[in-house]
Structure formats: C-alpha cells, structure tokens
Amino acid sequence: MAWALLCAKGALPQARDWHVEALQPVRGTRDIYGEDQRRHAHVIATARDTASSYGFDEWITPIFEDTRVFARTLGDTSDVVTKEMYTFADRGGDSVTLRPENTAGICRALVSNGLTQSLPQKVFYAGPMFRYERPQKGRYRQFHQIGAELIGAAEPLADAEIIALGWDILTRLGLAGEVVLELNTLGDAASRAAYRAALVAYFTDNVANLSEESQERLAKNPLRILDSKDAGDRALVAAAPVIGPYLTADAEAFYDGVREALGRFGVPFVENPRIVRGLDYYSHTAFEFVTTRLGAQGTVMAGGRYDGLVAEMGGPPTPAVGWAAGIERLSMLLAEPPAAARPVAVVPLGGAAEAACVDVLQSLRRAGIRAEMAYRGNMKKRMERANRIGARAAVILGEDELARGVAAVKDLAAGTQTEIALADLARHLAA
Numbered sequence: 102m103a104w105a106l107l108c109a110k111g112a113l114p115q116a117r118d119w120h121v122e123a124l125q126p127v128r129g130t131r132d133i134y135g136e137d138q139r140r141h142a143h144v145i146a147t148a149r150d151t152a153s154s155y156g157f158d159e160w161i162t163p164i165f166e167d168t169r170v171f172a173r174t175l176g177d178t179s180d181v182v183t184k185e186m187y188t189f190a191d192r193g194g195d196s197v198t199l200r201p202e203n204t205a206g207i208c209r210a211l212v213s214n215g216l217t218q219s220l221p222q223k224v225f226y227a228g229p230m231f232r233y234e235r236p237q238k239g240r241y242r243q244f245h246q247i248g249a250e251l252i253g254a255a256e257p258l259a260d261a262e263i264i265a266l267g268w269d270i271l272t273r274l275g276l277a278g279e280v281v282l283e284l285n286t287l288g289d290a291a292s293r294a295a296y297r298a299a300l301v302a303y304f305t306d307n308v309a310n311l312s313e314e315s316q317e318r319l320a321k322n323p324l325r326i327l328d329s330k331d332a333g334d335r336a337l338v339a340a341a342p343v344i345g346p347y348l349t350a351d352a353e354a355f356y357d358g359v360r361e362a363l364g365r366f367g368v369p370f371v372e373n374p375r376i377v378r379g380l381d382y383y384s385h386t387a388f389e390f391v392t393t394r395l396g397a398q399g400t401v402m403a404g405g406r407y408d409g410l411v412a413e414m415g416g417p418p419t420p421a422v423g424w425a426a427g428i429e430r431l432s433m434l435l436a437e438p439p440a441a442a443r444p445v446a447v448v449p450l451g452g453a454a455e456a457a458c459v460d461v462l463q464s465l466r467r468a469g470i471r472a473e474m475a476y477r478g479n480m481k482k483r484m485e486r487a488n489r490i491g492a493r494a495a496v497i498l499g500e501d502e503l504a505r506g507v508a509a510v511k512d513l514a515a516g517t518q519t520e521i522a523l524a525d526l527a528r529h530l531a532a
C-alpha cells in the first residue's frame with residue numbers, strides 16, 4: 102500500500118510526529134569497518150593466496166539453500182540442525198535456510214553442476230554463515246568463515262595436504278606460535294559402531310551425572326557427548342573410552358598414513374582422542390587448530406574427512422576432506438592490525454587551480470596511488486584535513502606551479518618539501 106495512504110488511514114505516524122529511533126544491528130551481528138575490516142580482509146587475502154598456491158579455486162555458493170541441503174547432511178542430532186539454524190518459509194512457501202556452514206553447499210554445488218565427473222575438485226571459499234547461538238566474544242549469529250574442501254581423493258595424502266594448507270595459512274598470519282594442531286581419527290563405519298557401543302556402555306553407567314542435553318545425545322548420537330561444553334560432562338568425558346582399541350586394521354592403516362604424511366609436510370601435531378566434529382558426517386581424520394587465547398572459543402580452524410556427504414546430496418559415493426576457520430577468531434588473534442592505507446592529498450591553491458588538480462588527482466589514481474582531494478576549504482583547512490586522514494604526502498598546486506608544470510610535494514612525516522615535475526609525479530610518489 103502506498104505510504105501516503107497508510108498515513109491517511111492512521112496506520113503510520115505522520116512524518117512530523119515521528120520520533121526517529123536509531124536502529125541497532127540485530128543481536129549477534131556486527132558491522133565490520135576500520136581496523137576490524139582490515140584484519141578481516143587480511144585473513145581472507147592471505148588464505149585465498151595460500152589456497153591458490155595449493156591449486157585451490159574459489160567457489161561462491163548462495164548464502165541460503167533449500168533446507169534439505171542441511172537437514173539431510175548435518176544429521177538430525179547435530180546442535181546446528183536442532184537448535185541453531187535460521188530456517189524460514191520464503192514468500193513462495195519453500196523452506197529455505199541461511200547456511201550455518203558451507204561444506205554441504207559446496208557438495209550440493211558439485212552435484213548440481215555435474216562436477217562429480219571431474220574430480221578431484223579443490224575448492225576454497227570465504228563468506229558469511231548464520232547460527233542462532235548465544236552471542237559472546239568470538240561467537241556471533243552472523244559470522245564469517247574461510248574454508249577449503251578437497252573432493253574426490255581418498256588417500257591419506259589428501260588429508261595431510263589440506264591440513265598443511267591450513268597450517269601454512271595460520272603460519273602466514275603469524276599464528277604458528279599461537280595454535281596447536283590436535284588430531285584424531287573417527288575410524289571407518291565398523292570402527293565407529295564398535296566404539297559407539299563402548300561409549301554407550303560407559304555413559305549409561307554414568308547417566309545420572311550427564312547433563313540433560315547429553316542424556317539426549319546418548320540415545321541419538323553418543324559420540325557427540327565428547328564435544329559437550331558442559332563442565333560435568335567434560336569430567337566424565339575425560340575418563341571415557343578412546344577409539345584406538347576399536348579401530349579396524351584398515352582404519353588404523355589410514356590413520357598411520359595421515360600421521361606419516363603430516364610428517365612429510367612438516368606439520369607439527371598432537372593427538373587428542375577427544376576431538377570429534379560437531380557435525381555428523383565425518384569419518385577417519387578429525388582435527389582442530391586450537392588456541393588458549395580465546396577461552397571457550399578456542400577452536401579457530403576445524404575439519405575432517407567426510408566421505409559420505411556427496412552421496413547424501415544425490416551424487417555418487419565420493420571421498421572428501423576439508424576444514425573451515427572462523428575469520429572473527431583469526432582476526433582477534435592477529436598481533437598487529439594491518440596498517441591503514443595512507444593516501445596522498447592533492448591540495449589546490451586557489452579556485453583556478455582546482456580544475457587542473459582534478460587531472461592530477463586522476464592521473465595519480467590511474468597510476469595506482471591512493472589519492473584524495475577535499476571538496477572545499479582554503480589551503481590551511483585542506484592541509485589540516487590531509488593530516489587528519491593520515492596522508493603521507495600533500496601535492497600542492499597553485500597557478501604558478503601549474504604554469505611551470507611542477508608540483509610542490511610535502512612529505513607530511515618529515516615536513517620536507519620538494520618540487521617535482523608533473524610528468525614524474527606518479528613515479529616519485531610510488532617510490
């Protein structure tokens with residue numbers, strides 16, 4: 102209905118009665134700008150570049166999918182599906198879900214685009230994810246992940262390679278000293294069935310001491326109790342059976358292969374038999390890069406092998422391994438925020454010089470130099486502004502300079518001023 106009509110009917114207040122309330126971002130979401138944005142962009146650029154050197158290509162899939170993409174693949178018992186998904190009916194009545202993670206979407210895309218015929222596929226992605234969680238430091242409702250998936254390779258070398266990619270990204274971010282790689286195996290289906298039985302026996306004996314949530318997990322997916330964040334559960338988990346004795350010979354051999362290959366890639370790790378993934382579709386390798394610096398939000402990068410997922414999407418049985426990392430958590434760990442870009446300020450002296458200055462401004466920009474010119478103000482005001490925006494140099498141009506084809510270039514840190522021929526200006530400022 103037209104706005105005026107709504108107002109006339111009294112459905113909306115008249116403009117003049119309006120108290121305009123400043124709106125806030127939705128709980129658990131945040132605006133990323135300034136230093137935060139520079140950290141965020143640095144994480145993505147570093148990851149993208151490193152992934153490219155490993156032969157990964159970037160895919161951009163939709164941020165919402167048919168709800169079945171997640172309901173099918175994450176399993177009915179994962180926290181993500183049962184409690185955290187943003188699911189709604191769109192205007193056409195279809196159930197859609199804002200992606201809580203991107204592995205399912207990548208596998209859906211692989212199948213939708215017929216790419217199961219051209220394997221392996223090495224996929225990198227970066228983008229927003231959505232989970233309805235209790236917001237706290239390092240935990241948001243819209244957050245961002247980088248991730249890598251290696252689809253179509255069943256060899257332990259693939260697991261080691263994708264972990265090595267993660268390790269190299271963390272190293273290039275300066276975080277090698279901050280994180281520890283914790284490695285585990287979830288074995289194959291037979292190993293997991295035997296292990297599951299042992300866990301059920303153990304937790305059933307101790308059921309009275311389990312949290313209510315884990316009592317539910319005991320019935321549906323006991324392995325997930327190992328991932329519980331409840332303090333009481335964690336005490337029980339510490340004494341729970343580990344998977345080692347239940348591994349089949351095949352699963353044991355696979356795990357040996359991964360550990361050996363990690364050695365070949367030079368990636369240090371510790372083994373932690375408590376590592377399971379929050380999502381249900383993993384087998385064999387499971388790993389996390391963890392830090393002690395972010396409290397309960399200490400997992401910065403997590404992943405594993407998920408050989409069953411592509412088939413769940415309607416594709417042929419296809420082995421795959423991958424990881425995802427939270428950009429916000431990585432950003433918080435960066436020691437130094439990347440420096441803000443420092444422009445060059447073009448400062449015209451007098452109205453007549455201003456028009457000519459636009460040419461100089463544009464020629465600098467086309468030469469790849471970040472250059473700015475204020476929209477108004479005398480020389481003094483413009484110089485003040487140049488300092489305020491952190492300009493590294495001011496290019497000062499009056500009619501006299503223009504007539505002689507030169508500019509006065511003031512180094513704003515050193516305070517020194519030099520005369521430079523306009524023809525040499527871009528080269529001089531780039532140096």
Ligand code: ATP
Nearest residue numbers: 234239240241244379400401402403425426427430
């Ligand atoms: P957690 O145990 O912290 O809830 P998770 O097991 O749910 O993590 P994954 O699904 O494996 O996490 O996601 C991979 C990474 O994404 C995590 O290690 C973390 O860095 C990041 N991440 C997950 N959920 C959030 C969130 N709500 N806010 C910010 N980052 C998140």
Ligand code: MG
Nearest residue numbers: 180232234379
């Ligand atoms: Mg979680």
